[in-house]
Amino acid sequence: MGMSEKTFSDxxxxxxxxxRRGKIISKTGGWFPGKGVFSHGYSMMDDLVGKKSYFQIVVxxxxxxxxxxxxxxxIEVGYSCLSWPDPRIWCNQIGALAGGARTSAIAATAMxxxxxxxxxxxxxxxxxxxxxxxxxxxxHQQGLSAEQIVANVPSRGGKPLIVGYIRPIAKGDERIRAMxxxxxxxxxxxxxxxxxxxxxxxxxxxxxxxxxxxxxxxSAVMAxxxxxxxxxxxxxxxxxxxGVTACYLDTYxxxxxxxxxxxxxxxxxxxxxxxxxxxxxxTNQRELAMQKxxxxxxxxxxxxxxxxxxxxxxxxxxxxSGRNAQRVAEAANELGVDAVVADMANPADVARLxxxxxxxxxxxxxxxxxxxxxxxxxxxxxxxxxxxxxxNVRGPLDLIKGLLPALExxxxxxxxxxxxxxxxxxxxxxxxxxxxxxxxxxxxxLAIELAPVNVRVNAVSPGAIDTPIITKFGxxxxxxxxxxxxxxxxxxxxxxxxxxxxxxxxxxQLESSYTTGAIWAVDGGVNVT
Amino acid sequence: xxxxxxxxxxxxxxxxxxxxxxxIYLEQPSDDNPYIASAxxxxxxxxxxxxxKRSFTDVFYLLFRGELPAPDEVQILQQLMIxxxxxxxxxxxxxxxxxxxxxxxxxxxxxxxxAALLGGEYHSGGLVEEAMRFLxxxxxxxxxxxxxxxxxSSTPIPGFGAYYGGIDLLANKxxxxxAQLPGAGxxxxxxxxxxxxxxxxxxxxxxxxxxxxxxSDLGFQPKAGVCLYQLMGAPGVVAHGLxxxxxxxxxxxxxxxxxxxxxx
Numbered sequence: 001m002g003m004s005e006k007t008f009s010d011x012x013x014x015x016x017x018x019x020r021r022g023k024i025i026s027k028t029g030g031w032f033p034g035k036g037v038f039s040h041g042y043s044m045m046d047d048l049v050g051k052k053s054y055f056q057i058v059v060x061x062x063x064x065x066x067x068x069x070x071x072x073x074x075i076e077v078g079y080s081c082l083s084w085p086d087p088r089i090w091c092n093q094i095g096a097l098a099g100g101a102r103t104s105a106i107a108a109t110a111m112x113x114x115x116x117x118x119x120x121x122x123x124x125x126x127x128x129x130x131x132x133x134x135x136x137x138x139x140h141q142q143g144l145s146a147e148q149i150v151a152n153v154p155s156r157g158g159k160p161l162i163v164g165y166i167r168p169i170a171k172g173d174e175r176i177r178a179m180x181x182x183x184x185x186x187x188x189x190x191x192x193x194x195x196x197x198x199x200x201x202x203x204x205x206x207x208x209x210x211x212x213x214x215x216x217x218x219s220a221v222m223a224x225x226x227x228x229x230x231x232x233x234x235x236x237x238x239x240x241x242x243g244v245t246a247c248y249l250d251t252y253x254x255x256x257x258x259x260x261x262x263x264x265x266x267x268x269x270x271x272x273x274x275x276x277x278x279x280x281x282x283t284n285q286r287e288l289a290m291q292k293x294x295x296x297x298x299x300x301x302x303x304x305x306x307x308x309x310x311x312x313x314x315x316x317x318x319x320x321s322g323r324n325a326q327r328v329a330e331a332a333n334e335l336g337v338d339a340v341v342a343d344m345a346n347p348a349d350v351a352r353l354x355x356x357x358x359x360x361x362x363x364x365x366x367x368x369x370x371x372x373x374x375x376x377x378x379x380x381x382x383x384x385x386x387x388x389x390x391x392n393v394r395g396p397l398d399l400i401k402g403l404l405p406a407l408e409x410x411x412x413x414x415x416x417x418x419x420x421x422x423x424x425x426x427x428x429x430x431x432x433x434x435x436x437x438x439x440x441x442x443x444x445x446l447a448i449e450l451a452p453v454n455v456r457v458n459a460v461s462p463g464a465i466d467t468p469i470i471t472k473f474g475x476x477x478x479x480x481x482x483x484x485x486x487x488x489x490x491x492x493x494x495x496x497x498x499x500x501x502x503x504x505x506x507x508x509q510l511e512s513s514y515t516t517g518a519i520w521a522v523d524g525g526v527n528v529t
Numbered sequence: 530x531x532x533x534x535x536x537x538x539x540x541x542x543x544x545x546x547x548x549x550x551x552x553i554y555l556e557q558p559s560d561d562n563p564y565i566a567s568a569x570x571x572x573x574x575x576x577x578x579x580x581x582k583r584s585f586t587d588v589f590y591l592l593f594r595g596e597l598p599a600p601d602e603v604q605i606l607q608q609l610m611i612x613x614x615x616x617x618x619x620x621x622x623x624x625x626x627x628x629x630x631x632x633x634x635x636x637x638x639x640x641x642x643x644a645a646l647l648g649g650e651y652h653s654g655g656l657v658e659e660a661m662r663f664l665x666x667x668x669x670x671x672x673x674x675x676x677x678x679x680x681x682s683s684t685p686i687p688g689f690g691a692y693y694g695g696i697d698l699l700a701n702k703x704x705x706x707x708a709q710l711p712g713a714g715x716x717x718x719x720x721x722x723x724x725x726x727x728x729x730x731x732x733x734x735x736x737x738x739x740x741x742x743x744x745s746d747l748g749f750q751p752k753a754g755v756c757l758y759q760l761m762g763a764p765g766v767v768a769h770g771l772x773x774x775x776x777x778x779x780x781x782x783x784x785x786x787x788x789x790x791x792x793x
Binding site: 005006007008009010011012013014017022023024025026027028029030032033038040041103104107111114168169170171172173174257261262263264265266267268269270271272273274275276277278290314315 | 538539540541543546547548549550551552553554555556557558563564565566570572573574575578579582583595597599600601635637638641645691693694695696698728729730731732782784786788789790791792793
């Protein structure tokens with residue numbers, strides 16, 4: 001996919017934007033200190049303030065239209081009708097809860113107002129209410145009767161679903177009476193929208209024992225006064241504000257937590273049962289099929305254990321192997337991974353381990369199992385030689401050989417665990433160093449050999465790592481402690497590494513899609529001393 | 530007005546639930562006080578255990594999807610969250626937060642002010658639901674054909690188009706980066722083709738579109754789109770608002786009368 005740095009921009013738009021930088025161009029008004037405040041062609045301080053009512057100014061700002069004092073009063077009565085201090089109404093309850101939470105009065109009121117941008121109640125449905133009656137009137141003028149209009153709307157629960165009719169919670173709407181009496185008092189004529197609305201209500205009353213609600217009434221009257229659905233919505237934006245403020249103050253002055261207090265079990269929990277957290281849980285078959293598979297030899301302790309744990313956490317299905325059946329089982333249980341008991345020095349065990357992946361795709365092989373023997377050269381026996389070389393060299397190479405089909409299938413990656421001893425030399429570690437040196441040499445040649453089939457082969461070279469292998473050298477505790485203290489002075493970072501720190505590098509190496517034949521040091525800087 | 534039933538207010542006696550229900554969270558009451566929880570479980574997982582074992586992104590996904598994410602899913606979600614973490618100092622949401630900051634508005638209000646604008650329908654979260662539905666519907670069609678049809682009819686493509694008159698390079702760069710991840714799905718890859726097909730017309734991915742594609746591929750509900758967009762962009766909006774909260778009110782431009790024009 002070509003990704004260009006070119007924006008292919010329209011120069012005209014850039015020019016337009018440039019011409020407007022730092023400037024305000026208003027189609028409404030503004031304040032010019034010393035000259036006056038202007039709104040929709042009026043001088044606010046000369047023409048409006050003190051001369052027009054607040055609701056005349058509200059309608060002016062919402063629509064650009066100046067309405068009569070009388071009609072503004074009727075709108076004000078609408079606001080009054082929606083200023084109830086009852087916290088059961090959803091927007092008002094936000095106010096009441098805000099009082100309990102001790103927000104500011106402005107935050108409470110603003111948030112309650114925000115809630116009326118709702119599809120089911122509050123201000124937003126006025127848009128639909130006006131739309132309905134305008135459309136209905138157009139059909140009516142083309143000959144459709146109120147009865148036919150009602151018959152044509154979709155129904156819910158056996159009753160027609162019309163915004164502005166059939167009030168929720170209660171039947172009947174006392175607010176209509178209040179507003180209508182103002183309208184009658186001022187002698188507002190009943191326009192065609194309201195006339196049709198009343199006819200529709202008549203149908204609903206007769207057939208369903210239902211009536212109009214305040215939305216239907218306000219929508220019809222506003223439509224008769226020539227306002228569009230959007231304009232009506234804009235005029236009534238803060239319709240519920242005052243009731244919200246009242247509900248906020250009610251709870252603000254009561255003790256916190258006392259507004260409709262909830263016990264834990266007052267919430268009806270219907271979700272899944274309490275469950276343990278998996279390190280990784282495939283959520284569907286596709287992911288199961290995508291899950292990568294890893295084998296970590298010597299995965300029951302030290303670097304192998306830490307690596308198995310990390311790979312599992314990264315989503316691999318992990319198998320560990322080890323010589324000691326009990327320890328392998330315990331580790332597998334702790335890690336939640338599969339286990340195979342296998343001694344790398346035993347060719348039959350290695351073959352059996354490889355056979356576990358027959359026909360499968362193996363994404364990652366970590367040849368970590370190894371033994372260390374600290375024996376002065378003059379005491380090295382043929383048996384010692386065989387044990388070290390078989391476990392550290394022949395076993396891992398045999399295993400790779402046995403797993404080649406599975407590794408090829410997944411275009412997998414091998415990490416062999418070597419040792420810093422290879423490059424630095426250490427007295428009495430001849431057999432161990434020779435075995436790891438052989439493994440590193442094999443790593444590089446295998447990398448070349450297996451590159452054509454997309455199997456990568458790398459090694460990590462840990463320095464002094466704090467793992468149980470140190471205690472397996474056949475040394476006493478005091479000697480170990482002294483050696484450890486001395487060793488630390490030789491490490492540039494002045495401390496032993498942790499198994500987890502090696503595991504991170506192994507995991508990174510396994511995932512490094514452009515790295516093969518590399519030996520990565522994880523040794524606190526020992527490789528450069 | 531007809532007098533009959535309109536003004537006689539009668540309760541409908543509707544059946545309301547006895548208790549509010551949730552599938553998300555279980556608060557386990559303590560032994561001696563039913564109002565105090567001794568443990569909380571998110572979709573069944575102990576929150577204490579989640580704290581110890583899982584990332585913020587894992588638990589964010591869990592909250593909305595009900596299950597913990599697979600590694601590829603959490604990787605792409607987290608990268609998306611970083612891509613969206615700051616709409617930038619020129620986005621109206623951020624500018625509103627900056628206004629709140631410089632105006633010494635109570636800092637508690639910086640977030641809701643910015644978040645409300647981040648829910649707008651232009652270059653904001655208000656586009657995400659529609660864009661998610663568009664991607665789900667179109668992702669089996671030929672992207673080039675779809676692009677040509679929209680260009681010809683001059684109809685807007687939800688989540689794609691021009692920004693300031695040209696291609697939004699950042700949105701396109703982020704989308705391309707996300708599309709390389711193993712967790713990239715059908716909508717994101719299809720969107721890459723669409724944006725490529727629109728390139729010569731000076732159009733391409735818009736940030737809400739990138740969010741829509743990734744969220745759609747991850748299986749989030751379109752209705753959640755705007756909320757997730759607000760959540761993901763909130764940190765940057767708030768940071769910019771707070772940055773100005775300690776500065777004098779003169780530290781932001783105030784348009785001079787000479788540059789103020791009333792056109793009527």
